[in-house]
Amino acid sequence: MSEERLIHPEPLTDFDRQQLTFLGREKTVYVSGEGPAVIVMSEMPGIYQLVADFARKVRDRGFTVWMPHLFGDDGRPPTPGYSLRSMARACISREFRAFSANRSSPVTDWLRALARHAHETCGGPGVGAIGMCFTGNFALNLMLEPSVLAPVLSQPSLPLGRKGGLHISPDELRCVRDRLEAEDLTVLGYCFEGDPFCRKERFEEYSQALGDRFQGTVLPAGSARQGTDMAPHSVVTLHLIDEAGQPTRKARDEILSFFEWRLLERRDNP
Secondary structure (H helix, E strand, O other), X not given: OOHHHHHOOOXXXXXXXXXXXXXXXXXXXXXXXXXXXXXXXXXXXXXXXXHHHHHHXXXXXXXXXXXXXXXXXXXXXXXXXXXXXXXXXXXXXXXXXXXXXXXXXXXXXXHXXXXXXXXXXXXXOOEEEEEEHHHOOHHHHHHHOOOEEEEEEEOOOOOOOOOOOOOOOXXXXXXXXXXXXXXXXXXXXXXXXXXXXXXXXXXXXXXXXXXXXXXXXXEOHHHOOOOOOOOOOOOOOOOOOOOOOXXXXXXXXXXXXXXXXXXXXXXXXX
């Protein structure tokens, strides 16, 4: 994967652009594919080419991707200035509580409504969800929606400015933990060793809170794609090395297989 790919605008022409309203709030959602639903939540600065490419990988494995606009300018290539402005706007938005531990961002209520709608529309046993970076924790919050069966936390970075901390209220976390046990479900998590936004202390807290229901993988920093002018962070996008035998390729394939196991195999073998 070359640096050249990062500078191109992403037209998203192979996605159906829908305006969806839940809880009195309208948002744009990009939808593509057939099969059970998977919610793909973008990292900072927004939906750009590599996020869309990951969504296409999910779609091509037999799923309907639902990719909501949460921040940034859809399709715009990431640059340092744009990324900083996008993060700054999100940090002051009422939809996010970027610095809060033990509290959930209000936008997760809307995302759970999206998951319900996607499940009703697509059918199947349930819904998968992956959050990245700023949205990484949200896949866990979505477990409060009964249709969500396959949550993935990729470099979950909230709350910002803390080594640890879980971006979910204690009562909600208790409900999620009880559901994981009752339904024999698991949560996958991925990050790089030394990631300044998602440190090992956060994964340790997830393990303490969820026990073996949380399956966290910390990838060696040296396994990240080099030459990006950014510390290893984005497991399935910017720092992915899409080559056989690479740890990041293995992580991405594990995520896709996790969705298949929870959503396709349950559909085909109820």
